[in-house]
Amino acid sequence: MEAIAARPDPAAAREPPPAAPGPAAWVRRNLFSSVPSALATLLVGAALVRVLPAAVRWLFTGAVWAPDYEACRRLEYHAACWGFVAEKHRLVLFGRYPFAEQWRPLVATLLVVAALAASAHPRSWRRWLAPAWAVVLAAFFLLVRGGALGLTYVDPGLWGGLPLTVLLTLVGVSASIPIGIVLALGRRSRLPVARGAASLYIEMVRGVPLITVLFVASFVFPLLLPQGLRLDPLARIALAITLFQAAYMAEVVRGGLQALPKGQLEAAASLGLSWWQAQRRVVLPQALVLVIPSFVNSLLSTFMDTSLVTVVSMYDLTGALRLALGDPQWRNFFIEGYLFVGAVYFACCLAMSRYSHWLEKRLGRWARRPEGYAA
């Protein structure tokens, strides 16, 4: 017996062989694993060596940072003139909003960003979240619009810049999600009327460019309203973006609904759940997690698409930049302006994209699919 016990058990689990250690091994594995790989590494490396120093010089070391027009002119475009951004950043960020009152949209936007951060974690998805958001949005409007609590009234036509972009995206996306869910359920409904109406709406809206919808909302729609009833332009545009986005959201949600195996609905039905209960408790919680990546796609495109509102004389971030470039002294520094605005968009989109990755992982923890749950 003891002789047997002393022998190593051949079935015992063993450690995997160690991966080759050290940076040299990493470089060989990732950069020079084959001749084409080595060539690509050398080519990209050479290009970087040529371009990087010039780029760093143009962007940073050689650039003028002070709002000094003469210094910028002397650069003759051989380096960036961030002086333009330093001079005009308030106009770019807040549009035509009265200069002295710009702290109001700033505070309002920070409030919304803070609320977004606070509601990002699934732990805060409780019943109080909806009323909390109602309060935040009301505070946003009160602050920006004014006309109460000693704040001067600022016409929504003057709202602009980043706060406008954030507002339109927030309202557009959050209102379009529930509408999109209803449309998607309608399109898969067994009732012909619901199915027909949902399909018609989705196909019609998707067949029209957003820019057309915006034109209709701001110029045609008011003519159709009964006399005496007026909707302010900003509300019309927010409504247009919402209804436009809802059609796309519907198709995103439908993709998720279709990915669920039929057995899920059958199991719910066999337990006596009604159709609505089955959708609410079984189908949607799974389908919506499946489509988070496409949701974020829509979110990012809405965020960018808000720049189209300039065609109806609203100045979001991009539009406000164009206002700033209207100053004849600075108009030649548009590259710096667009880089700045691009960086703002990029930072926001990166944050949303990283968040969605995290959320997808966290909510999809159950997604180690049980057997019988076809991929």
Added chain:
Amino acid sequence: MSEPIIQFAGVNKWYGRFHVLKDVDLEVAAGERIVICGPSGSGKSTLIRCINRLEEHQQGRIVVDGVELTEDLKSVERIRREVGMVFQQFNLFPHLTVLENVALAPAWVLRLAREEAEARAMQQLARVRIADQAAKHPGQLSGGQQQRVAIARALCMQPRIMLFDEPTSALDPEMVKEVLDVMLELAGQGMTMVVVTHEMGFARSVADRVVFMDEGRIVEQNPPREFFANPRSERTRDFLGKILPR
């Protein structure tokens, strides 16, 4: 025989132009245990799925627990509360924990308070001996464990009838027994059971009657002793010859 709890009279069903159920007559008494077998494509799953109207029949009458199955959604939902079903692929809800899976229907269909629904769920999980896994998600369990949870989920609505649609066919061989053992216990407690299965050992030891189907028809039905010792039709003999060990 007292009033049957399930009654099929002249039931016909088509998938498109394919005739799946042909003039099916079947009566099941309360407390009876029926095993349905037959070659694949013979309509046995379709038959059992007609009992809780996951499939709709086009001709004939199906009466379950005194209620005829029709287009009327309310009566369908009522019958589904009385009829539990266990599927070949388990069909557990992967986003919910085991406990939430089992407590879902009592909480939303019967509108029990959350604590009450969960207490009831824990009872059923204990009944299938898997209470210790209540906090896990279905994806973390073995196939046999998942199927036992599925049985608990159906039992939690305290049904009068349990339907099993090939409950062991998707399982690895070493897990079949744990599921059959739970079903045996259930049979011993007087539950009305309709079971589609190829487990002839189960049919022999538990069934009151074995129903053999082929090409959408019920070919013969007899108590297991008679059915296995003395199959009447050529097709039954042929089928048994293929699936029984010699």
